[in-house]
Amino acid sequence: MLYREAGQFKASYAEDARIFPIRQDRIGFWVLMLVFGVAVPLLTNEYWLKAILIPVLIFSLAALGLNILTGYAGQLSLGSAAFMAVGAFAAYNFMLRIDGMPFLVALVLAGLTSAAVGIVFGLPSLRIKGFYLAVATLAAQFFIVWALVKFPWFSNNSSSGVVTAQAVTILGYTFESPEAKYVLTFLIVAFMALLAKNMVRSSTGRAWMAVRDMDVAAQVIGFRLMRTKLLAFAVSSFYCGVAGALYAYTYIGTVEPEGFNLDLSFKILFMIIIGGVGSIMGSFLGAAFIVLLPIFLDNVVPALFGDALGAGFVSNFQLIIFGGLIIFFLIVEPHGLARLWQIAKEKLRLWPFPH
Amino acid sequence: MKLKHTILLGAAVAGLLGSAVASADEQFIGLPSYRVGPYASGGSGLFGGWIDYMQLINERDGGVNGVKLTWEECETEYNNARGVECYERLKKKGSTGNSVFQPVSTGITYSVLDKVAQDKIPMVTIGYGRTDAADGRVFPWVFPMITTYWSQASAIVNFMGQKEGGMDKLKGKKIGLLYHDSAYGKESHAIMDKLAAKHGFEVIKIAVAHPGNEQQSQWLQIRQAKPDYVVLWGWGVMNPTAIKAAAKTGFPREKLIGVWWSGAEEDTIPAGPAAKGFIAAGFNVAGANYPVVADIKKHVYGKNKGNMEDKARVGSVYYNRGVVHGIITVEAIRKAQEKYGKGKALTGEQVRWGFENLNLDDARLKALGATGFMPPLKITCADHEGPGKVKFQQWDGAQWKVITDWVDSDRPLVRGMIEESAAAYAKEKGIKPRDCSKES
Numbered sequence: 001m002l003y004r005e006a007g008q009f010k011a012s013y014a015e016d017a018r019i020f021p022i023r024q025d026r027i028g029f030w031v032l033m034l035v036f037g038v039a040v041p042l043l044t045n046e047y048w049l050k051a052i053l054i055p056v057l058i059f060s061l062a063a064l065g066l067n068i069l070t071g072y073a074g075q076l077s078l079g080s081a082a083f084m085a086v087g088a089f090a091a092y093n094f095m096l097r098i099d100g101m102p103f104l105v106a107l108v109l110a111g112l113t114s115a116a117v118g119i120v121f122g123l124p125s126l127r128i129k130g131f132y133l134a135v136a137t138l139a140a141q142f143f144i145v146w147a148l149v150k151f152p153w154f155s156n157n158s159s160s161g162v163v164t165a166q167a168v169t170i171l172g173y174t175f176e177s178p179e180a181k182y183v184l185t186f187l188i189v190a191f192m193a194l195l196a197k198n199m200v201r202s203s204t205g206r207a208w209m210a211v212r213d214m215d216v217a218a219q220v221i222g223f224r225l226m227r228t229k230l231l232a233f234a235v236s237s238f239y240c241g242v243a244g245a246l247y248a249y250t251y252i253g254t255v256e257p258e259g260f261n262l263d264l265s266f267k268i269l270f271m272i273i274i275g276g277v278g279s280i281m282g283s284f285l286g287a288a289f290i291v292l293l294p295i296f297l298d299n300v301v302p303a304l305f306g307d308a309l310g311a312g313f314v315s316n317f318q319l320i321i322f323g324g325l326i327i328f329f330l331i332v333e334p335h336g337l338a339r340l341w342q343i344a345k346e347k348l349r350l351w352p353f354p355h
Numbered sequence: 356m357k358l359k360h361t362i363l364l365g366a367a368v369a370g371l372l373g374s375a376v377a378s379a380d381e382q383f384i385g386l387p388s389y390r391v392g393p394y395a396s397g398g399s400g401l402f403g404g405w406i407d408y409m410q411l412i413n414e415r416d417g418g419v420n421g422v423k424l425t426w427e428e429c430e431t432e433y434n435n436a437r438g439v440e441c442y443e444r445l446k447k448k449g450s451t452g453n454s455v456f457q458p459v460s461t462g463i464t465y466s467v468l469d470k471v472a473q474d475k476i477p478m479v480t481i482g483y484g485r486t487d488a489a490d491g492r493v494f495p496w497v498f499p500m501i502t503t504y505w506s507q508a509s510a511i512v513n514f515m516g517q518k519e520g521g522m523d524k525l526k527g528k529k530i531g532l533l534y535h536d537s538a539y540g541k542e543s544h545a546i547m548d549k550l551a552a553k554h555g556f557e558v559i560k561i562a563v564a565h566p567g568n569e570q571q572s573q574w575l576q577i578r579q580a581k582p583d584y585v586v587l588w589g590w591g592v593m594n595p596t597a598i599k600a601a602a603k604t605g606f607p608r609e610k611l612i613g614v615w616w617s618g619a620e621e622d623t624i625p626a627g628p629a630a631k632g633f634i635a636a637g638f639n640v641a642g643a644n645y646p647v648v649a650d651i652k653k654h655v656y657g658k659n660k661g662n663m664e665d666k667a668r669v670g671s672v673y674y675n676r677g678v679v680h681g682i683i684t685v686e687a688i689r690k691a692q693e694k695y696g697k698g699k700a701l702t703g704e705q706v707r708w709g710f711e712n713l714n715l716d717d718a719r720l721k722a723l724g725a726t727g728f729m730p731p732l733k734i735t736c737a738d739h740e741g742p743g744k745v746k747f748q749q750w751d752g753a754q755w756k757v758i759t760d761w762v763d764s765d766r767p768l769v770r771g772m773i774e775e776s777a778a779a780y781a782k783e784k785g786i787k788p789r790d791c792s793k794e795s
Contacts, residue, residue, distance in 0.1 A: 046443065047443045047444060047447070050439075050443050051439060051440040051442075051443035051444065052440070055436055055440075146536075146564075149536065149537065149538065149541070159486070159487075159541070159542060159544075159545055159776065160461070160465075160485065160486075160538040160539075160541070160542055161537075161538035161541060162465045162485075162538060164465075164468075164469070164783075164784070251436075251439075252435060252436070252439060252466045253466065253468075253469055253470070254465040254466055254468060254469070256435075256462055256465060256538050257538075258462065258537055258538065258565075259435050259462060263434075294437070295437075295440055298429065298430050302428070310664055311388070311390060311402075311428055311662065312390045312395075312399050312664055313664075315388075315389075315390035315391045315395075315430045316390070316391050318391075318430065319391055
């Protein structure tokens with residue numbers, strides 16, 4: 001009833017090509033942006049901002065990066081956490097070694113460093129595919145973390161290999177309060193998500209999808225495989241790198257290479273599988289699911305069963321429920337949460353008179 | 356049906372939030388525990404011992420001067436991001452907020468290092484964490500108590516000197532350092548190099564990649580180099596693997612000396628008979644025949660309020676380490692109450708004062724029933740570490756046997772390194788060290 005597009009006409013090419021062709025979607029989008037950009041930092045408390053919303057945004061960005069590579073260009077990767085590590089340590093070193101380095105420039109440089117490393121580790125993708133490529137990217141995961149521990153230069157000779165992020169200052173304003181950090185993260189993530197959305201709608205994205213669907217056919221019709229695949233690796237690593245730098249600067253504050261281990265790479269992979277492979281929105285939904293559900297369970301399960309089961313079992317029980325829910329969602333909707341949203345939209349258009 | 360479930364769940368969550376409001380004479384302690392994940396075997400023992408000790412204080416003494424201790428666990432899975440979430444979740448709980456944060460994870464320690472100073476919550480890191488935080492002038496909110504990795508390395512070398520019959524006998528000896536290839540393992544390098552230069556022995560550093568369940572090439576290297584001692588700076592599955600590999604290559608277990616994260620029942624029992632004779636350092640000892648542990652058995656397990664599911668682990672190394680965490684936490688609260696009012700719930704800032712003025716001398720340890728259980732401890736404004744002593748225990752095939760008294764570390768050397776490193780940190784972060792003569 002409310003969600004009906006009757007009477008909305010597209011009178012120009014610009015209107016036809018917009019991201020949200022339906023007016024209700026546009027309104028919904030702006031409402032969402034206002035809620036998360038303005039209302040949330042004003043109304044929620046420190047705990048929500050620091051411990052929940054900022055990590056969800058940052059992991060969404062990392063998942064978005066992996067989604068570009070895996071979901072759009074079809075190249076399976078298990079190195080996302082390592083590219084985050086490159087971004088975090090690159091940003092740290094740019095800020096440390098160049099006097100007066102502006103934070104946003106360091107962020108872009110960190111992304112570019114990560115992209116360069118991504119291209120190097122993307123080279124095997126020209127020859128190998130699928131699971132074999134996943135194994136090759138696994139090398140990136142181990143090599144990068146090893147290198148960051150091995151060479152003390154990266155962590156400025158800190159005895160424990162841990163680096164502490166410098167203060168974030170933009171145009172003389174220091175981002176210290178959780179609200180300020182949240183807004184900064186939100187703006188960067190929103191901007192990069194918009195960029196990604198437009199990238200996948202453009203010829204670049206179409207090339208990626210052509211390669212994903214059948215690379216021989218894509219080559220025959222004139223896409224340069226090397227360029228397309230390496231571009232996907234570069235863009236994906238850029239996103240992961242920026243996410244890693246944000247992880248260090250607006251979230252945790254101190255980072256160590258071991259924090260970016262294989263577990264985190266898998267977590268990011270699960271985010272896009274749960275959220276929706278090949279969907280920008282799915283990256284956000286998946287990140288929210290994977291980050292929030294364990295915290296929710298840790299709050300609810302001990303309160304409900306804590307007395308009866310004992311602390312050790314409760315902790316394991318949470319993991320059992322978490323795993324069970326993942327399997328449940330994959331059975332109900334193998335294409336991820338983003339697909340559920342699409343189905344809901346289809347139904348909404350006909351509601352309340354389906355037939 | 357579905358709606359009903361949602362409402363029930365919502366009510367449960369609301370009830371949870373409501374229950375956080377406690378009465379005024381309760382002292383809240385947030386526990387960022389890990390009972391699942393790779394280090395769960397250690398975590399469950401340690402947090403079990405800690406909770407049991409606090410339960411003992413509530414049951415036997417009715418709290419600290421009448422202030423009951425309350426606590427809540429938050430599962431971190433030994434993961435930094437989850438640890439930060441737990442820190443934020445726990446910090447405002449209870450009537451006066453979280454009294455102390457003890458993450459029992461070096462990664463989480465680093466992640467909340469700046470936050471504890473802003474939120475005015477003391478952080479206690481016993482036997483892990485940032486070593487140079489022992490300089491209390493630069494790190495007023497962090498307490499790496501009892502001993503640090505650097506003190507431990509120095510104490511191990513002193514122990515070897517004792518065995519050889521004098522520190523001068525170490526000259527020309529070869530000491531292998533089999534370390535976990537991570538930030539944790541590399542903490543050993545700088546101090547071992549300094550000690551080697553001072554005493555004239557040679558250090559052979561051999562890295563083991565995480566998780567360390569494959570050490571053939573490393574032990575081949577050890578066999579070729581023929582070191583007089585090997586220090587096992589391990590973690591998790593790396594320890595039993597190393598002990599077994601030592602047995603296989605014929606390296607005497609009496610010359611294999613573990614650090615405190617290598618010296619628990621969880622490290623020796625999986626290695627089986629190969630572990631017999633293995634020696635490890637520890638800032639607490641194993642055993643259930645100390646009065647404090649006996650009291651826990653009587654007052655807590657006697658009333659069926661114990662936290663351990665496997666009661667046989669009461670008195671194990673990790674369990675007793677948890678009791679040490681409990682003793683230090685409770686004694687700091689007691690000390691702070693002397694200044695800020697007995698029988699009152701204290702804020703984190705007030706408890707911090709208690710930690711900084713903590714003095715567990717022999718008489719106090721005797722009163723607590725912990726003589727020989729942990730070293731006497733005195734904390735000052737400048738020195739947040741304390742004694743820096745460890746005891747050495749040897750595995751006799753079934754249990755740990757204490758074989759030394761408290762072994763000292765080379766305090767001037769370690770303290771010099773700590774001050775140098777802390778000063779570098781202060782310079783990088785623009786911190787002005789406190790003047791300890793002005794602290795009360």
